[in-house]
Amino acid sequence: MGRLRSLLIPGVDKKLLVKDAARAMPDLARRRFIAGGASLGALTLLTGCDVTDSFSADNLLAQISKFNDAVQAAIFNPDALAPTFPESAITKPFPFNAYYELDDAPEVSGDEWKLEVRGLVDNKKSWTLDELYKLPQVKQVTRHICVEGWSAIGSWTGTPLRDFLKLIGADTSAKYVWFQCADKEGYNSPLDMRTALHPQTQMTFKFADEILPRAYGFPMKIRVPTKLGFKNPKYVMSMEVTNDYKGGYWEDQGYNSFSGS
Amino acid sequence: MSSMTISDHRPAPAAKVIQPAWVRAMHWANAVAIVVMIMSGWQIYNASPLFKFSFSSSITLGGWLGGGLLWHFAAMWLLMVNGLLYLITGLATGRFRRKLLPITPSGVIADTRAALTFKLSHGDLSKYNNVQKLLYAGIIVVGIVIVLSGLSIWKPVQLQYLTALFGGYDIARYVHFTCMALICAFLVVHVALALLVPKSLRAMIIGR
Numbered sequence: 001m002g003r004l005r006s007l008l009i010p011g012v013d014k015k016l017l018v019k020d021a022a023r024a025m026p027d028l029a030r031r032r033f034i035a036g037g038a039s040l041g042a043l044t045l046l047t048g049c050d051v052t053d054s055f056s057a058d059n060l061l062a063q064i065s066k067f068n069d070a071v072q073a074a075i076f077n078p079d080a081l082a083p084t085f086p087e088s089a090i091t092k093p094f095p096f097n098a099y100y101e102l103d104d105a106p107e108v109s110g111d112e113w114k115l116e117v118r119g120l121v122d123n124k125k126s127w128t129l130d131e132l133y134k135l136p137q138v139k140q141v142t143r144h145i146c147v148e149g150w151s152a153i154g155s156w157t158g159t160p161l162r163d164f165l166k167l168i169g170a171d172t173s174a175k176y177v178w179f180q181c182a183d184k185e186g187y188n189s190p191l192d193m194r195t196a197l198h199p200q201t202q203m204t205f206k207f208a209d210e211i212l213p214r215a216y217g218f219p220m221k222i223r224v225p226t227k228l229g230f231k232n233p234k235y236v237m238s239m240e241v242t243n244d245y246k247g248g249y250w251e252d253q254g255y256n257s258f259s260g261s
Numbered sequence: 262m263s264s265m266t267i268s269d270h271r272p273a274p275a276a277k278v279i280q281p282a283w284v285r286a287m288h289w290a291n292a293v294a295i296v297v298m299i300m301s302g303w304q305i306y307n308a309s310p311l312f313k314f315s316f317s318s319s320i321t322l323g324g325w326l327g328g329g330l331l332w333h334f335a336a337m338w339l340l341m342v343n344g345l346l347y348l349i350t351g352l353a354t355g356r357f358r359r360k361l362l363p364i365t366p367s368g369v370i371a372d373t374r375a376a377l378t379f380k381l382s383h384g385d386l387s388k389y390n391n392v393q394k395l396l397y398a399g400i401i402v403v404g405i406v407i408v409l410s411g412l413s414i415w416k417p418v419q420l421q422y423l424t425a426l427f428g429g430y431d432i433a434r435y436v437h438f439t440c441m442a443l444i445c446a447f448l449v450v451h452v453a454l455a456l457l458v459p460k461s462l463r464a465m466i467i468g469r
Contacts, residue, residue, distance in 0.1 A: 061331040068334055075419055082418045083425075143430060145417065148308035148326060151430050226418050254327035256334065261418045 065256050072258040078194055082225035082261075085141045090208065091152035096215040097229065098183065106182035106235040110219050116238035119178075122169025129219050133205060135159040135167075140200055142225040144232070145261050147250075156223040157206035162197045170241045172197060178246050179222060182235035189233050189248035191224065192258065200225050203236075228259040279386045279464040283350055288465055290343045295444065297322060297336035302441060304329025311438055334415075341408060348401075360389055361398045369395050383458045400447050407440035 096102050114126040139157040165172060177196045181187040195201060202223040205212055212218045217234025224232050230250045240246075251257045280288070300322035307315045308326040323329030351357040368391035375381040376392055389397065413424035413433045427433035455462045463469070 061328075061335055064335040064338070065331055075416070077419060080419055080421070083421055143417070145430065146309065147330070149305065149414075149434060150309040250327075254331060256330065261416060 068256055069258040072260045076194060076260055078198055082142045082200055085153050087141060089153050090155055094152055094154050100184055102215055104184060105214055108182055108219055108235055113219050117168055118238060119240040119242045120171035120174045121241050144229050146229040147255060155208045156202060156204045158202045158204035160199060161201045161203055164203055174241050175243045178240045178242055179233040179236050180238045181233050182237050187249040189231055190246055195226055198226055226260055228261060230255060231259050278468045280468050285465055285468060287343055287347045290339060294336050294340035294343060297332055298340055299441060301329045301332035305333060344404060361394050364391055364394045386461055386464055403440050403443045407437060410437040
């Protein structure tokens, strides 16, 4: 320090001197910062990588969606019931929602319609509407949640799907019940067996105590209050008990397949 | 940024680490996650807007609802895992206590006044003023609430007690949206100040 002090020129502000000296020194830190930024920029230029368009991003997202299926299946509690509501909470009017206008909704003749049953079941007989109406029915007032985000509370009455599966001798160790419907462009959707056996999963014949209107899926819809709305098939024509994943109208377009709520 | 004044006060040694490596790594991982979550969230919002406006497709991610959902439910893992590690490390190392506490009302008022009159010093980046403490602590709370409200929208049956805590599914959506808006407001201030005080940005990249 003694020597340093002797180097100081009398009359020069030592603060300013130190400041000037500091400014003259190479700022290693600053240089590293700029070099790092430049190389990162150069890398993106060289690869021409566009995250959203790239094939690998789509693949990665599809893989993560499959992982999310597994996570949702793992946290699915077969005994957890969807909350139920008093009749006063029912949303009026209950919204019609589909990938087509109401005018294009299927017009199914109740007299001619038969529910086809296929796959891993003992009794593959088809069921008329009158036969199905004779099965014991229960009513639920639950919240329908759309993949779009909105929700509405409705009243659905029908036969628990698990009772029907038992009745037809379905192999309930199979992985899916696959529904095919009358919607234009052929809506279909797979339902995992554990959800199919959930006590609130219902073959629905009535909405708000009236025969299911065309808008809500006449003659039969599958009400699944533990799934998003797009996994609640309407205008059901057939069901197949299967171990194969057969895909679905929305699932194939990229909606998460489990889509549990 | 005010120019650094050299005083007799011993200046911080050049090697002093302001942002340790774990903070920097988690900060930038979180930055990526948050940007993806917000932009894909806007895409999802547009499918069924809560208010009388939609987000321009030029600032949304995913192209359509299905794509937005795929991004949202992918980035949520980065957000949640990284966020959880951050909370654990911040609590375990005492960094939260050291950096963010105490926050006093009088300190916040005084520092706000100083900030608005451009008298607030950024000389020592390792010490937060009261406004910074309040904002950084506050955004951690908002981060926790946005994850919990998001989970309650995603799983209103399996996590129905959590959903009920937010007042039900529909209200949870508004909570989720409000938290997003708060994070966006925070980001405007946060990014603007990082650009005004570049050495703070440098510290978040190389540590010093």
